[in-house]
Amino acid sequence: MSFRLAAYAVCIEDGRVLLARHVPPADETTWTLPGGRVEHGEDPFDAVIREVAEETGCTAVVDRLIGVDSRVIPAAEARAGVEHQNVGVFYRVRITGGRLRPEPDGDIAESVWTEISDVAGLRRSSLVDVGLSLARTLPATGHVAPVPVDGLIRH
Numbered sequence: 001m002s003f004r005l006a007a008y009a010v011c012i013e014d015g016r017v018l019l020a021r022h023v024p025p026a027d028e029t030t031w032t033l034p035g036g037r038v039e040h041g042e043d044p045f046d047a048v049i050r051e052v053a054e055e056t057g058c059t060a061v062v063d064r065l066i067g068v069d070s071r072v073i074p075a076a077e078a079r080a081g082v083e084h085q086n087v088g089v090f091y092r093v094r095i096t097g098g099r100l101r102p103e104p105d106g107d108i109a110e111s112v113w114t115e116i117s118d119v120a121g122l123r124r125s126s127l128v129d130v131g132l133s134l135a136r137t138l139p140a141t142g143h144v145a146p147v148p149v150d151g152l153i154r155h
Contacts, residue, residue: 001072001083007048008035009093010066010131016113017132018095020055022125023109024079030154032125034111035088044089056111058098062091067134067142071126073155090131123152 010033011018019031034055038047045062052060069088078084100111119128126147133144149155 001085002080003085003087005038005044005087005089006036007038007044007051007089007091008033008127008131009048009052009060010090010135011052011060011093011095012116012135013095013113015116017116017119017128018056018111019114019119019122019124019128020108020111022107024107029109029123030125031114031122031128033127033131035127038089045091048089048091048093052093052095053098055103055106055108056098057101058095060093060095063094064092065142066090066092066131066138067144069127069130069144071146077149077155088127088130090134092135121152123154126153126155129153
């Protein structure tokens with residue numbers, strides 16, 4: 001089993017959410033939230049700000065922690081073919097500067113502001129639904145029910 005700790009940015013402004021178009025090698029395009037792996041010794045709070053800058057070209061500030069999601073992806077569904085656990089720390093983040101651009105030498109082809117009402121029609125990572133649910137409900141426990149992976153929703 002592999003394990004990953006990641007930090008994700010939920011940037012919502014005027015009924016829109018900032019999404020990143022992930023184009024992994026030999027795979028289909030999937031929309032996701034800006035964010036990614038927390039490096040060894042790095043605080044997730046700092047990681048989410050770094051990841052937003054790397055993936056979108058924008059500077060950001062964290063407004064609040066909105067929750068934590070832990071999911072185990074079975075080997076048959078995992079990209080590497082090995083069971084994988086992802087623990088995601090989700091932050092409500094506000095963009096304060098910069099200009100949207102593709103990630104240099106990375107897997108993010110573009111980042112765009114997307115109407116929240118349009119998200120359901122996108123091929124997307126389950127992380128998008130988790131982040132939007134956390135932002136909408138702000139559960140006291142910081143936890144939401146697992147998102148079913150099917151149709152347009154991927155791991």
